[in-house]
Amino acid sequence: xxxxxxxxxxxxxxxxxxxxxxxxxxxxxxxxxxxxxxxxxxxxxxxxxxxxxxxxxxxxxxxxxxxxxxxxxxxxxxxxxxxxxxxxxxxxxxxxxxxxxxxxxxxxxxxxxxxxxxxxxxxxxxxxxxxxxxxxxxxxxxxxxxxxxxxxxxxxxxxxxxxxxxxxxxx
Amino acid sequence: xxxxxxxxxxxxxxxxxxxxxxxxxxxxxxxxxxxxxxxxxxxxxxxxxxxxxxxxxxxxxxxxxxxxxxxxxxxxxxxxxxxxxxxxxxxxxxxxxxxxxxxxxxxxxxxxxxxxxxxxxxxxxxxxxxxxxxxxxxxxxxxxxxxxxxxxxxxxxxxxxxxxxxxxxxxxxxxxxxxxxxxxxxxxxxxxxxxxxxxxxxxxxxxxxxxxxxxxxxxxxxxxxxxxxxxxxxxxxxxxxxxxxxxxxxxxxxxxxxxxxxxxxxxxxxxxxxxxxxxxxxxxxxxxxxxxxxxxxxxxxxx
Numbered sequence: 001x002x003x004x005x006x007x008x009x010x011x012x013x014x015x016x017x018x019x020x021x022x023x024x025x026x027x028x029x030x031x032x033x034x035x036x037x038x039x040x041x042x043x044x045x046x047x048x049x050x051x052x053x054x055x056x057x058x059x060x061x062x063x064x065x066x067x068x069x070x071x072x073x074x075x076x077x078x079x080x081x082x083x084x085x086x087x088x089x090x091x092x093x094x095x096x097x098x099x100x101x102x103x104x105x106x107x108x109x110x111x112x113x114x115x116x117x118x119x120x121x122x123x124x125x126x127x128x129x130x131x132x133x134x135x136x137x138x139x140x141x142x143x144x145x146x147x148x149x150x151x152x153x154x155x156x157x158x159x160x161x162x163x164x165x166x167x168x169x170x171x
Numbered sequence: 172x173x174x175x176x177x178x179x180x181x182x183x184x185x186x187x188x189x190x191x192x193x194x195x196x197x198x199x200x201x202x203x204x205x206x207x208x209x210x211x212x213x214x215x216x217x218x219x220x221x222x223x224x225x226x227x228x229x230x231x232x233x234x235x236x237x238x239x240x241x242x243x244x245x246x247x248x249x250x251x252x253x254x255x256x257x258x259x260x261x262x263x264x265x266x267x268x269x270x271x272x273x274x275x276x277x278x279x280x281x282x283x284x285x286x287x288x289x290x291x292x293x294x295x296x297x298x299x300x301x302x303x304x305x306x307x308x309x310x311x312x313x314x315x316x317x318x319x320x321x322x323x324x325x326x327x328x329x330x331x332x333x334x335x336x337x338x339x340x341x342x343x344x345x346x347x348x349x350x351x352x353x354x355x356x357x358x359x360x361x362x363x364x365x366x367x368x369x370x371x372x373x374x375x376x377x378x379x380x381x382x383x384x385x386x387x388x389x390x391x392x393x394x395x396x397x398x399x400x401x402x403x404x405x406x407x408x409x410x411x412x413x414x415x416x417x418x419x420x421x422x423x424x425x426x427x428x429x430x431x432x433x434x435x436x437x438x439x440x441x442x443x444x445x446x447x448x449x450x451x452x453x454x455x456x457x458x459x460x461x462x463x464x465x466x467x468x469x470x471x472x473x474x
Binding site: 089 | 178179234237238241242245278356
């Protein structure tokens with residue numbers, strides 16, 4: 001009886017561990033999607049902050065990131081670095097991006113390019129740059145959703161199934 | 172905070188190396204292309220670092236402007252158009268550079284060649300010397316303060332506004348260049364009294380008219396009037412029974428007499444105001460040289 005319960009407990013634990021492992025392996029894909037979705041949301045919020053309110057970039061980012069938890073620490077870090085009066089915006093922006101979990105290399109390229117042109121010209125040019133970055137990030141998000149999410153789900157399923165198979169073999 | 176607190180660390184440290192004696196009375200720090208950085212006090216000037224080697228390049232000036240504008244030049248275009256940037260605490264950085272014209276209008280500045288960090292002074296009681304010249308039993312008349320640059324006009328005007336406001340008068344300050352109130356990102360740099368409203372960044376003439384129409388002031392305070400539209404707005408305010416405290420660039424009362432607006436049928440600016448105080452920096456900024464009332468010199472500082 002006790003051995004049977006232990007086997008059952010072991011089987012459940014193995015299946016749960018396999019599911020959790022699958023979930024961990026799929027996490028980067030999901031994080032990337034969240035970071036891209038919220039990043040695009042920020043760009044949308046930045047437009048009125050820059051184009052209409054003419055707020056400085058640090059404040060604009062802090063206000064725009066309020067509904068987007070994945071980006072809040074980035075905006076805070078950016079404001080801190082700029083407040084030190086000792087760095088150029090592109091460097092401060094690049095370093096602050098490290099606070100955003102889940103961005104991939106190709107996403108960072110788009111964000112860093114944006115960091116190079118933000119703040120350097122009239123508001124209308126800023127808006128054009130924001131729009132261009134938003135379009136590129138939307139393309140990357142679409143790609144992440146169609147390919148990355150598929151991969152994430154497949155990984156989760158395969159690892160969970162592998163756990164189940166292991167249990168069956170062991171039993 | 173001092174204006175040089177907003178400089179990058181390497182420059183800030185060099186300013187601080189001036190020592191307490193000079194630091195206490197630095198008035199300006201000037202950054203000029205291909206030249207060393209110079210600090211100016213009341214009767215002295217001193218180069219920062221090694222004058223032979225520490226000369227400024229275009230890249231240094233561009234970097235400084237970007238930092239001063241919080242890397243958000245688009246948000247400071249209006250200030251750049253008027254060749255300055257405001258800093259917290261009411262300080263101001265004057266900018267020399269190349270004007271950029273767009274559709275016949277000066278739109279911004281580029282190729283920056285000089286920056287002048289000016290330390291704003293807030294001297295409580297600075298206006299007392301002027302106020303003492305008036306009969307204390309009578310209300311203060313509308314007053315024009317005439318002086319050349321760097322004689323303490325703005326400091327005097329700020330303290331006069333504070334004095335009136337603290338005396339219960341409703342004061343509207345038209346602060347086109349954010350110098351009087353030092354308004355910066357939601358905070359005032361200077362206390363201007365309990366009964367003071369500030370129209371920040373408003374053009375002087377429009378600001379005066381808006382204040383009269385909407386704020387119901389007893390007094391309007393405005394710095395550095397000069398254009399015909401400014402004089403017309405001042406005339407309208409005085410006609411409306413609102414007192415006006417204003418300043419103007421002029422070295423003497425005689426120079427002031429020459430400033431007239433043809434649209435006001437040749438009325439001289441000196442005739443608009445019941446009282447005119449001429450200021451110099453002979454014994455330090457804010458030295459009252461003369462007081463004129465009704466074209467009569469009623470007081471003069473002994474030479």
